[in-house]
Amino acid sequence: MAYRRRLRAAIVVCAAVIAGTVPAGGWSVADSPATDVRVRPAAAIATAAPSPSPSPSPDPFKGLSADQIADRAVTATQSATSLRMAGRVTSDDQPLDVDFALNDKRECSGRMKIKGGAAELRQTDKVTYMKGDEGFWRASMTSQGVPERQIDATIELLKGRWLKITPGQPGSSDLRGVCDLKALLDDMGEDRDRDKDEGRELTRGPDAKVGGTLVATLVKKKAGDETTTVSVAQKGKPYILKMVKAGGDEPGTIVLSDFDKPVKVVVPPAEETVDLSKLDQGTRI
Incomplete structure (x- = not known):
């Protein structure tokens, strides 16, 4: 799915930006404390499939086909002004755990x-701030073929600091895409339209629960072993609450929650940032 590639692209672009900026000789940087960045494990957020529902409930989708339920779910989800997206996706054979809150103003934190x-x-305000630990920067830049000496210099420079990327700088437009809620929701609609054009009909599976909410489960199977399961809320708006893809090239699980809740983005203090535009060989931060 397109949203998986969009998330993976954020890592690739950021690594490429750094790779093209780090001088071969490295930078001279002041000492700064390391920061421990912790990510909530995806396994604690989402499992491979919805848990069975222990008791029946009135069905708001009675009389509707699985495809009609899917259309209502996509329309409702696309109306959201904000949401939280968490789980694990895979693209280019690389797993990526994510946990983001984003809104329709292209603001996000995650x-x-x-x-x-x-x-x-x-x-926020069209500016991207990114802070990674040593393992993140080393893995992402190694995947881009950055020489070890440059990787070490970059890690030393960014230790305990946020990389600040403003509009017009290398990679800024691509990085903004990961927090573009409208594009994310449009991707869902395009995926749905593509399924219709290709004649892929959905079937409805057993009802289940996601985070305590009763859901209708919609199942789509493709040739081979690829199966996609979409969980649609049966209470309130028919939001998509969970998407699970098993098999195929891009397996993973995404849970959506906190619809229309405010997204708070805290701008890092200036003294804790490294501005990409001001980086130069020999500059002391």
């Missing part, structure tokens, strides 16, 4: 984790 490394990302 964490991501890859290969034992973690990073926090914040966006």
Whole structure:
């Protein structure tokens, strides 16, 4: 799905930005304390499939086909002004744990984790702030082929600091995409339209619960072993609460919650940031 590639692209772009900025000789930087960045494990947020519902409940979707329920769910979810997205996605054979709160003003605050490394990302007023631990920067830059000497210099520079990327700087437009709620929700609609065009009909599975909310489960199977299960709220608006993809090239689980709740983004103090535009060989931060 497109949203999985969008999330993975944030890591690739950020690593590429750093790779193109770090001078071969490294920077001269002042000492700064390391910061422990912790990411909530995806396993604690989402499981492989919804838990069975122990008791029946009146069905708000009675008489509707699975495809009609899916259409209502996509429309309702696209109406959200904010939401929280958490879980694990896989793209290009790389697992990525995410936990983001984002709104329709392109503001977001959240964490991501890859290969034992973690990073926090914040966006507000078109500015992106990103702070990763050593494992995150090393894994992401190694995947981009950055020389070891440059990786070490970058890690030393960014220790305990936020990388600040403003509009117009390398990678800024791509990084903004990860917190673009409208684009994320549009992706869901495009995926749904594509399924219709290709004649992939959904079936309805047993009702279940997601976070205590009764849901209708919609199942889509493709050739081979790929199966996608979508959980739709049966109480209140028919929001999509969970998406599970098993098999195929991009397996993973995403849980959506906190619809229309305010998203608070705290701008890091200036003394704790490194401005990408001011980086230069020999500069002392």
